[in-house]
Amino acid sequence: MVTRSPADRGRADKGTAFPYHGGMKVLLISPYELGRQPHSLAHPAALLRARGHEVVLVDLTLATLPRGGLDGFGLIGIALGMHTATRIAMGLLPELRRRARGARIVCYGVYGPPNRALLRGLGVDVVLGPEFENGLLAVAAGGEPDGGLAKVTFVVPDRAGLPPLARYAHLGLPDGSRKTVGFVEASRGCKYLCRHCPLVPVYEGRFRAIPRDVVVADAEQQIAQGATHLSFGDPDFLNGPTHALRVLAVIHDRWPHVTFDATIKISHILTHQDLLPRLREYGCLFITSAAESFDDTVLGHLDKGHAGEDIGRAVALVRGAGMALAPTFVPFTPWTTLDDYVGLLARVRDLGLINSVAPIQLAIRLLIPEDSYLLRIPGFREQLQPFTDAILGYPWANPDARVDVLQARAQAWVEQAGSECSRWETFAGLWRLAHEAAGRKVPALAAGCAGPEGPQLSEPWYCCAEPTTAQLAQCAVGA
């Protein structure tokens, strides 16, 4: 479907260096965005449409490429904000290149620059990073991007032409009710330098706030579409706490029935614990936090800025303020032992987090992409195998081969369990696999140790998990 939104042009930025050219037919594709309506398409769509370009948006998780073929498109942009999205795009690109010979293909997002050579080899003409908008506008205007981290002038995303929010991941509540979820961003980048984080090589400790009126207007249009819950996609919502709270104050004042969730690092939960009641007051239901590991050695390698024991403190603080904490993990690393993994599962159980952790979080294997700050650990690169396109990273083997076997089994089990099994059932399967791999008797899981039922987003997968077979299959080019 061709989607233009002249009414929204007036809201778009008038002040960038790229004048109105008009006329180009642009196709923007999102391979995967965590079950969210893609902001990575809607924001550039607003900018492009404001300059008179005709923009078609395709979210490959819910739609196929235009049935009428790809002739006539002068520019095809593919959003690569996540590992999973990039793996899916790799399968798509050869056929896309073959069928859209006249188009310039641009890949953009966090996973663009580290995979530049690979993408160019697959026929991509231009590779841009996560601050891609000015470069994309330059290409649409017939020019070339000037590179660098040029400041983007944010506008209200134009979501016209994307599937309705009701088709995206919803939020399930413990009472069985569902909320339609909107997705907003109040900032980009991050001021921290966690070594495993794909943002770090690009932003190098910088972040920028998105203007409050832009964030609120984007929330407003999604609330008008039926959203009763907003998921903030900021890498860390409290990088700029004053900005975040001002945004929340406006949204809560205008739509007090709308709840939200946000991602906040463990150390921020501790240092900003005085803000937690305010977050709850403004409608926060749960906080996602990258706990990664309970092991201080691993946390030190990742330079996470928190210790294993801080995770339990954060859980208690967040619960004490009336919210839930949903930790994410990187349980399988080159430093993980079988005992570590059994210990991680035991800590999840003991903290009553079984119902709070998405099962895929207990199967993720550390990714080491090109440019990763992990490669700066003295002697670490020498322990890795050469970079391989197949996984978009440096393969590694755990010194104990049984750990790698366990990881593969854990991921297969989580994929098999999918949404058919409860989190408790999936955890019980991992619990058995872990103990058997460690040659231990499998202890019974006591009734009631799963912890409180909390709000859960229905998307079962994760941005840095290996894509599933079904996800890879979605790269088929429409006839």
Ligand code: SF4
């Ligand atoms: S705090 Fe989160 S977003 Fe920021 S660098 Fe660390 S992992 Fe990345």
